[in-house]
Amino acid sequence: MYEPYITLLKEHHLKATPQRLQIIHYLHTHHTHPNADDIYTALRHTSPSLSRTTVYNALETLKKENIIHSITISAGETRYDARIDTHHHFLCTTCNTISDIELVCPNIKRVEGGGYCIEEVHGYFKGICPQCAQKQERKHEPKDAA
Numbered sequence: 304m305y306e307p308y309i310t311l312l313k314e315h316h317l318k319a320t321p322q323r324l325q326i327i328h329y330l331h332t333h334h335t336h337p338n339a340d341d342i343y344t345a346l347r348h349t350s351p352s353l354s355r356t357t358v359y360n361a362l363e364t365l366k367k368e369n370i371i372h373s374i375t376i377s378a379g380e381t382r383y384d385a386r387i388d389t390h391h392h393f394l395c396t397t398c399n400t401i402s403d404i405e406l407v408c409p410n411i412k413r414v415e416g417g418g419y420c421i422e423e424v425h426g427y428f429k430g431i432c433p434q435c436a437q438k439q440e441r442k443h444e445p446k447d448a449a
C-alpha cells in the first residue's frame with residue numbers, strides 16, 4: 304500500500320524510511336489536518352519504538368519538499384495536510400476541527416501581475432462549523448420553548 308508513496312519520495316530524492324511512509328500514509332487516510340502530536344500518538348500504536356523527534360523531523364522534511372503542507376491557522380500549533388493543491392481552511396473555534404474550503408482565490412492573477420511568483424496560497428477562516436452550530440441550536444431550543 305506504500306508503493307505510490309515510495310515513488311513520491313524517490314521523485315524528491317528522499318529515502319523511503321518507514322517513518323516517512325507511515326506519516327504520508329496517515330495524512331492521506333486522515334483528512335483531519337492533525338498536528339504532529341496527533342500523528343505521533345496514532346502511529347505509536349503500531350510502532351512503539353517511534354520517537355516524537357523522528358515524527359517532527361520527518362514532517363519538517365516532507366513539508367520542505369512540498370510533499371505535504373503545513374497549516375498555521377491556530378495560534379502556536381502547526382497542523383498538516385496531505386492535500387497540496389490550492390484550497391482554503393476553516394477552523395471551528397468550538398471543536399477545533401479544520402475543514403477544507405473549496406474556493407478559488409480571485410486575487411491570484413492580480414498578485415502575479417505585480418511580478419510576484421506565488422508558491423502557496425492560504426486562506427484561513429475561523430468561526431463555528433455547521434455541526435457545532437446545529438448542536439448549539441439544539442441546546443437553545445428547549446430554553447426558547449419554555
Ligand SMILES: [Zn+2]
Binds near residue numbers: 395398
Ligand atoms: Zn465545530
Ligand SMILES: [Zn+2]
Binds near residue numbers: 386390
Ligand atoms: Zn486541507
